[in-house]
Amino acid sequence: MLRSRTARLTLISVAIVLVVALVAGVVAAFVVVRRPLPQTSGTLTVPGLTAPVAVTRDARGIPTLTADTSADLFLAQGYVAAQDRFFEMDYRRHVVAGRLSELVGENEDALDADKVIRTFGWYRVATEELETIDPATRAVLEAYTRGVNAYLDGKAPSQIAVEYTVLGLQVDVEAPAPWTEVDSLAWLKAMAWDLRGNYDDELGRARAFSSIRDVAQVDELFPAYPQDVNAPILAEADLTDPTPAAAQARALDLDDIGLQRAVDSAQAALAAVPHLLGDGEGMGSNSWVVSGDLTESGHPLLANDPHLGISAPGIWMQVGLRCREVTDACPYDVSGFSFAGFPGVVIGHNADLAWGLTNLGADVTDFFLERVTDDGTSSVRGNELEPIATRTEVIKVNGGDDVTIEVRETVHGPIVSDVLESDALGDAPLPDGTFGRSYEVALAWTALAPGRTADAVLAIDTAKDAADIARVGRLLDVPSQNIVFATTDGHIGYQAPGRIPLRNDVTGEVPSDGTWPRPGWDPAYDWQGYVDPEDMPRALDPAQGFVVAANQAVTPEGVGPYLTSDWDYGFRSQRIRDVLESHVAAGEKMTVADMGALQVDQHNPYADVLVPALLRLDIDDAFDDDGQDLLRTWDHVQSADSAAAAYFSAVWSTLLTLAFADDLPKDDAPDGGSRWLEVVRELLDEPDSPWWDDRSTPGVVEGRDEVLTRAMVTARLELTQQLGRDAEDWRWGRLHVAAPEHAVLGGDSVPGLVRSLVNPDPVEVGGGSSLVDATAWDASQGYGVTAGPSMRMVVDLGDLDSSTWVNLTGSSGHPASPHYTDQLGPWSKGTTFPWPFTAAATEADADQRLTLEP
Structure with missing residues (x-):
């Protein structure tokens, strides 16, 4: 999703043209905006099909596809995805x-993004x-590719998406290039980047x-996971065939690296990368699964809500994919959440799991x-020089000159400090002068x-049991x-x-x-292979x-392979555990409603930690102590x-x-996430810690x-200015607003007329960072929602319907489309919708019926 550090269009001319067009004829504008809406009922001929495919849509426009063969099923999924979401797919690719x-023309941020991603080589x-x-x-x-291209065939850009019409007022817009299989696979790299750890x-x-120049003090800002407070996902007794911890590498000499220069150069380059799933505080997810022994139905329940960036349209596309007769040749009967541009279902359920x-x-x-040597062609490896591989990348700019970059790559990976200039990259002699x-x-x-992530997505769509x-x-x-998973057989x-990676x-x-940068000239720091998947x-079926699983530590410290030291700190996951345990302790059998x-529990663990300390203090002024x-x-x-x-x-x-502001670099103000809660929790027991001193x-x-x-x-004075003098009238929702933004046309640099077309109306929400209702906000930037539950689902394994x-x-x-934002209001209030699955239920729920014919 493109924000201040990525491509936004400066469309002053667009605003003028659109205003004139709207004044000249509201009806004409209405036609332009609605022209790309697809046909969703009746019959359409789709080349490449071998038999008819039924596409039913419910009252919210969610499609269920039913076909005779796998090839027809995924061709139809590609066709329907292009019907509903092609501009999103095109932007992503x-x-x-x-x-x-x-796509967007001459734009510095877009060019910076292209340079870095070409350096990474995702598409390669x-x-x-x-x-x-x-x-x-x-x-x-x-x-899937054949289906996308069948939809595009013969259509002008204005028939595909209104975004092309808007862009066409600023840059040349040609008919989109045909979709390819690599376009789908490359999307997985962007997904992996935003979820990289x-x-x-x-x-x-x-x-x-x-800034601090003291390793021990830095460690205080990155405390260990609080295993004594917040439980990991699995206890040692839960593990199937637990393995001993892998060896961990334990350090390098800070005097032997140009640390400041390294960090500045890497940061300058990588900040330019667009985040298509989201970035920063709040990126995470909740999931849990409950045994049938603890549920009212006697069958398992499974809940999931991934926390990603908020965008318009949202990241997920709901879909059902069904073979008319499930066989080895056509094994799909699955429903859930997919990505536009990639076949299958990423999160959801089938008839068994x-x-x-x-x-x-x-x-x-x-x-x-x-x-690196002075001529830039080799890097030091032990006592030898290793050649640096190079390649040339040509970036085409719509309406501008091509831009050529040279990409260099060592044995460790692409050199990211080449991509963008950094003021901190002045000459500095090496410690040994060589x-x-x-x-x-x-x-x-x-x-x-x-x-093989693509293989994994399709394999999970047909999984039946733990072995799968x-x-x-x-x-x-x-x-x-x-x-996390559950099966219909319990x-x-x-x-x-x-x-x-395994590290020495x-x-x-x-x-x-892996918690600090590594010296590439010493082979002892190279990765030593990878953890065996086994x-x-x-x-x-754990005993409890x-x-x-909500981003906390996976296992108790020292148990199992080393995965990371940087977990979410587990306050959100612990709240989920506490609520589940309270149901068990009370003998209350859990339901889908529970x-x-x-999923929308708004209990604040920050308050549990901090409010007792705040209430022990005296505020003399009657006005100041209203808060x-x-x-x-x-x-x-x-x-x-x-x-x-x-x-x-x-x-x-x-x-x-x-x-903390006086101790940290300007761009590293605390975002207020779970790490900072653990930092402050520990500091509350140290009233004279240097961190408190300004x-x-x-x-x-x-x-x-x-x-x-x-x-x-200070907070009392701030809210008086923002929300009024009477503290009783303040409301968190007035500050905490979710405002999904269009990836290309939704930013402040775009005229308001365009933004009002593509951006949904903001909604007030409760919740917050590291709450179960995880509508995150960045404490250094304001109170607006930066990430949140990108969807919510609860699956009843006893009655999938x-x-x-x-x-x-x-x-x-x-x-x-009425289905562009029709779930946003319910989402903001914690409302969910029935999710029919069986053929009879989806047919009964159908609001529109379309037949795709050969």
Whole structure:
């Protein structure tokens, strides 16, 4: 999703033209906007089909496709995806191929994005991947591609999406190029990038050290996972064939690397990469599965809500895919959430098994600092020089001149410090004075080698049991995801998949387990292969009767293979566990409604930690303590209508600024996520810690109580200005607004007339960062929602037709469609919809019927 650091169109001329067009004829404008809406009833001829395919749509426009063969089924899925979402697909493929400038024209941010992605080589890797995936998967991709192109054939851009009409007022817009199988595969690289694990923490440690210059103090800002407070996903007793911990590398000498320069150069380049799923605080997910022993129906229940960026249209496309007769030749009978541009269902259920995914967060990226010769052609490897591979990339710019870049790549990966200039990249002699005068930064990332994630998606669509999920785990290379699953015959389980690097144990000043940048000139720091998929943690039917996977640590410390040190800190997952355990303790059998209610639970763990400390302090002024009074009777529920929630959030944001802004680099202000909750939780027991002191006030040493008091007084003044003098009238929802944005035409640089067409009306929501109702906000940027539940689903394995679901915005990518935003309002209120699955139920629920004929 493109925001301030990525491509936005400056369309002043567009605004003028559109205003004139609208004034000249509202009817003409209405026709232009509605022209791309697809036919969804009656009959259409689709070349390539061998038999008719039925497409029924429910009241929200969600399609269910029924076909005789797998080839026809996926051809039809490609056709329907293009009907509903082709501009989104086209935009994504331009991004992942490093061709955004071809779409939007001369734009500095678009060009920067293209340079970095070409350097990564996502499309090149996807091209190689097409040759390595299973032939059956390739056949599915080919069928899907034929369906997309059948829809595009003969259509002018204005018939496909209104976005092309708008863009055509600024740049040349030609008919979209035919879709290819590689376009689908390359999307998986973008997905893996946004879910890549501890990349931000690795850079964050290095940036913090550049300012603090003390490893121990940096460690205080990245505390260990609190195993004594928040449980991991699996206890040791839950594990199926638990394995011993893999050796961890333990460090490098900070005096032996140009750390500041390395971090600045890498950051300058990688900040340009667009995030199609989202980025930053709030990227995560909730999932849990409950045994039938604990449910009212006697069958398992499974819940999942991935937390991703909020965009218009939303990231997911709901779909049902059904073979009329399920056989080995046509094995699909599956429903759930897919990505427009990729075949199959990514999260959902079939007739035998349901599954949910959450980001495991394994450390699959490392930055290697490289000692490069003066001529830039070789890098140091031990006592020798290793040639640096090079390639030329030509970036075409719509309406502008081509841009040529040279990409260099070491044995560790592409040199990202080549891509964009950084003021910090001045000459600096190496510590030993040899082999040149500068360092470069290479990125090692598991997704830059061909993998089998595409095979995994189709394998999970037909999975029936734990053995099938284990096979999926062996195929799902990147991104590494927690898989929770349940079967209709009563089993529940967990599987951790992923291609996870093994790192050597090296002695030095800071950890070399992947949490800090690594010296590329020392082969001891090279990856030593990957964790054997058979050693990845898994469990079947744990004794406690449920599994909660919400980005927390997977296993107890020291158990199983080393995956990462940078987990979500588990306050959200622990709340889910606590609620489930309270049902068990009370003897209450759980229902679909109970699972849905838990998905929108707004209990605030930050308040549990901080409010007692705030209430112990005295505020003398009657006006200043009005906010504190709200906390005295607050139930710690972060609801949209809560005055106390608004005040507490302002206190939290102010506290982080007062305590840490003076110590950290300008661009590293605390975002307020779970890591910062753990930092503050530990500091509350240290009233005289140096972190409380404001270094900008020489001669004055502040302590904990002074900072907490100042945070409350400052928050009271801030909200008085924003929400009014009477604290009782404040509401969290007035500050905490979800405003999905169109990826290309939704930003502030685009005229308001266009934004009003493509951006849904903002909605007030409750919830917050690290709450179960995870509508995240960045405490350094304001209170608006930065990421949230991109969908919610609850699957009833005893009666699949009793399952529920909701999407963020709607099923359609056309702004003129009623299904562009018809789920946003219900989503914001925590409402879900019935999710029929069986043939009889989907037929009874059908609102429109379309037949695709050969």
